[in-house]
Amino acid sequence: MAIIKNAARQTLGQLIGANNPPVEVPNDSQRQYAWGKREVDTYWADIQKFMRARRTGSQASSEYFIGPIVTITDDKITARSLLDGQQRLTTSTILIAAIRDTLGTMASTEARVMANNIQRDYIARRDGRHSRPQYFLTLSLFDRDFFKDYIQNWSESAGRIATTEQPSRPSHKLIQDAYSAFKGHISTALEEIYAEEDRLDWLDELADCLVKGLVFVEVQTPTSSDANEVFETINSRGKDLSTVDLVRNFLMEKSRDDEEKDRVNNAWRSLLDGFERREDIEKFLRHFWVARHGDVRSHSLYTTIRKDLTKRFETVAPRYEVRTFAAELQNASGRYIELITASTTVETLDTLLDEVKSLNADAAYPLLLAVSEKSPYAEMEQVTQALISYYVRWTVVGRRESTLLEEKLFDLAKQVSAGLSTDGVFDQITSWTPDDATFQADFEQAPIPRSTQARYLLSTIEQHLRRTAGVDDVVVAGATAVHVEHIYPQSPEPEFRLDDHTVWVNRLGNQTLLHGRKNRIASNKAYPEKVDAYSSSSLLITYDSGIERLWDAELGGWRARGIEERQADLAKIAVDVWPVGSRRDDGR
Structure with a gap:
């Protein structure tokens, strides 16, 4: 006490x-x-x-x-x-x-x-x-x-x-x-x-x-030591105030000399200088621990770390010291920053890591961090491809329980730290990924209300179409250069509103991409008033994907059946864009 x-x-x-x-x-x-x-x-x-x-x-x-x-x-x-x-x-x-x-x-x-x-x-x-x-x-x-x-x-x-x-x-x-x-x-x-x-x-x-x-x-x-105990007691009541600070205080308390304290401070200086936001440091610390020990919730992270490290620090043989943990943390933070910022300098891997970031697939990072400790970046491409397909097929399109995916990936990261090979990781992810028939059926029915996910899916399909057609894909390289367009409007004029409006408006078959600043007034107009923007677009997914099927020219109204037809066509393409395992259409 x-x-x-x-x-x-x-x-x-x-x-x-x-x-x-x-x-x-x-x-x-x-x-x-x-x-x-x-x-x-x-x-x-x-x-x-x-x-x-x-x-x-x-x-x-x-x-x-x-x-x-x-x-x-x-x-x-x-x-x-x-x-x-x-x-x-x-x-x-x-x-x-x-x-x-x-x-x-x-x-x-x-x-x-x-x-x-x-x-x-x-x-x-x-x-x-x-x-x-x-x-x-x-x-x-x-x-x-x-x-x-x-x-x-x-x-x-x-x-x-x-x-x-x-x-x-x-x-x-x-x-x-x-x-x-x-x-x-x-x-x-x-x-x-x-x-x-x-x-x-x-x-x-x-x-x-x-x-x-x-x-x-x-x-x-x-x-x-008395002050640290009071500090921890105050900060453990209510919300999880400062896991990173509590861990640092604990490491300082367990340091045996000034040299070890300097090692901890050097590690923390790297964290503070490397991450733009404090929240990112908290996230890294959890993902670092998960990558080695499996899932732990944020609210119990400090308690878990303290309990585990206390036991390890007090074990005489083999001795595990504060300086060792601080060095591991510092080394991992550098790799983690490169993974989350897609700055590994391996171009093909960085392109895939940009996809992970676009998907907000945070559950992937502990596994990627664990793999990066065992394998060079140049050998991570296949696993990263498999991860993306698994995430898209299971969570984004399939809308299955995301916590189950997270639990599997966290446990797999722990297995990697214990010695599982990269090939073993790839095989395991592949075995979990929904098959082509399931994915195509899921895709045909999927609503995608989140614009970030819709942008990612449509942009990736566009890039696939351009590679297949041998067309330069630089036109869609910048995410800020395009916006997601609802073909049948989110706020249609009353006379053009479909029955079951909410069922159809966010279906992926009703969404496309357009260049330039979004014109919200034009976006809510009927198809004839927007057709010029579609036909003049340089994006294949917009001018060459059957958008005209969504409008009944004879009756002068929107066709729900047209949304279904276009989405079914996109679903067939999606099977090749996010295959089980690694991608095949780009030669990789």
Whole structure:
């Protein structure tokens, strides 16, 4: 059980104020800045609501409890390491800096004095003109320098200092976005206040609400292990807050020396620099674990990792060390990024990986990651083709239970990590894939309401038609160059509406591709008013796939039977486009 030395009420000003010990986020125990627009806007709205309530003067409205923080605090309380609460303290500092900078741009001397006082009292101070600043909140190594440069540094004579650090991680962009959001909110509020004196009063009130009105409970612990236990307890209640951060904290806790801690930090630096979004890091971590150990749900991922690795780290022979796991994680992350971004440099494989991405077939990535560890990229093409056909035939067109497909692929990934060959993987996927007759029957009846899936299916059929006809396929290479067109309209004019409209409108036989910007008005017109766009299209699936069958020229109305006929024709082609196993029509 964790030892808690003290649980003390602290205002924001007491936590990051000039007369209190600085707060530092330790390099081995915390995540990066992670608040996005939703959290920042909610925080601002809460502060505004608190300001209005505070004006009433009631005791109940004098403070706003914002939550607990966890620190490692020495006996004399001369230094505090922050284990939990970084997001709230960082965001509060960003807002304080936005207030400071707003004051710094105002014309009056009083505004500049107020800005300098805010800087000295709650952000950073200098003991002399040429001394280094003492920052009241210092972030961990991944965000530290950028946060100092972009938020905390300030010149009492010149105001905001031009930044030199360039944003290089997703967390840096989030810091920029939070600052811009607060500056925008403040600017909007001041637009309704015309007198300079009143603007100064409003900004002073806002700053006072933050530093005197925001209240935390600081849970002080004597050691990092105690703090980690409290941190995990807080973050394991409610939503799965930060699996990646919990794993990193755990690895730091289990590291036996500084060298191992550096190895963990290097791995995490690769993750932060390699992925554009934090959600992608979370997804990678799960897929990395699934690729080696089989399925595990996101909500139990950390518990599973901790339990398994604790056992392995404590086993004497063969010894498995923190540095080993960190190296495996770092190596896998590089391959994973190449797989999800289709940047392996093997052109034929990258084309297939683009298909996986277009399908949003995330269930394929653990298996692809496992195979990529055992085989070079040049030998992965056949397995990737088989995966795509399985996914299209089973899930997209067949509309069968996707969780069953996921379970099979996750277990297969585990088998690969245990030694199953690439040929064995291919044979297994092939055995699961619905046969031609089943797939053709499924395709003939399939509605495809999701435009991304319809675009993928139609574009891939188009590419097949062009290869078969010996026509250059560059015309459909860019997904943004074409849009999905409903031939029988999604919103037809009343006199042309089919019975059972919802049955027919999203059938694949009723969808095609057109180049250029979609004209929504024309799209809802009758066939004669759209026929020129179809007949002049350079896409084979549009001008040479029997679209005219959907319109009864004699009766002047749409034909549901025409949708069925066209879809049946597309189904015959689809059997060759997504064959069981590997593709045959392009010579591969």
